[in-house]
Amino acid sequence: MTHMLLRNPTGPAMRRALTRTAAGATLLLAATGAALLSGCATPQQKTEVATARASTATAYQGRFAVRYPDANGETRNAYGNFSWDEQADAVTLSLRNPLGSVLAIVVATPTSATLELPNQAPRTASNVEELMQASLGFPMPVSGLRYWLKDQAAPQSHAKTTTDANGRITQIVQDGWQIDYVAFADAAAAGVTDATGGHPTAVRRMNLARKGLNTDAPLEVKLVINP
Known part of the structure; x- marks a missing residue:
């Protein structure tokens, strides 16, 4: 086997x-x-x-008062409410009269600006301040307000700042404007936090004046921001 x-x-x-x-x-x-x-x-x-x-989205609502010279050099006043909606690099600013009717809607990006007026075709330009000046008689410094509303100087140009004893900015002089901070809110008490979890300065009242104009042709903007 x-x-x-x-x-x-x-x-x-x-x-x-x-x-x-x-x-x-x-x-x-x-x-x-x-x-x-x-x-x-x-x-x-x-x-x-x-x-x-x-975290880059920011919204404000409040009241505005503008004192400006018209085409004849006469001083005019405009009052109303505003809303500010900031999404990344785009800003939408709406101005309404005290009765709620739209005065103007501005949409601004780093490369363009569009102004919408009642019963008119939208107007487009590269500079939103010049667009508002030509259409409304006064500008709103949208590019600077992105930072000034946060009690910060805009990073793109030189600025002179004044601070209080707590290190908080109380005045900014930049791009031909003087910004004075009149009132603040306690952001920590209101529960307001920024992207880092800290408590930013919450501006409640601020005055803006365009520098370089004589007293006969003032341009002043006062903003009161709702809590």
């Missing part, structure tokens, strides 16, 4: 095969896990991006 020799199933060859199989399974599990983790991370990353974008 011929006897067949059976190889040891746990011999070196089999152990090597099992080792290769285990290594392949480990790599497959690792790849699967990485795919699952990356799939889970995508919504989280989207949420973080959305949160970062949302």
Whole structure:
């Protein structure tokens, strides 16, 4: 009788095969896990991006009073309410008279500005201040207000600032304007926080005056911001 020799199933060859199989399974599990983790991370990353974008959104509402010279050099006054909606680099400023009728809507971006007046076609220009001056008789320094409303100097140009004993800015002179801060709110008590979790300065009243004009042709803007 011929006897067949059976190889040891746990011999070196089999152990090597099992080792290769285990290594392949480990790599497959690792790849699967990485795919699952990356799939889970995508919504989280989207949420973080959305949160970062949302933190750049700012809105204000309040009242304004403007004293300005008309085309004949006569002093005029305009009063009303305003709303300010800032989304990343775009700003929408709405001006309404005391009865709530729209006086003007300004949409400004770093590259363009559009002014909408009642019953008129929208007007577009690269400089929102010049556009408002030509259309309304007075400008609103939208580019600077993005920072001045936060009690900050705009970063694009030189500014002279005055601070109080607490280090809070009380006056800014920049881009031909003088901004005086008349009243502040306690942002911490109001629960207002910025993107870093700190408590920013909450401006409640501010006066703006365009420098370089004589007293016979004043241009003054007073803003009262709602809490």
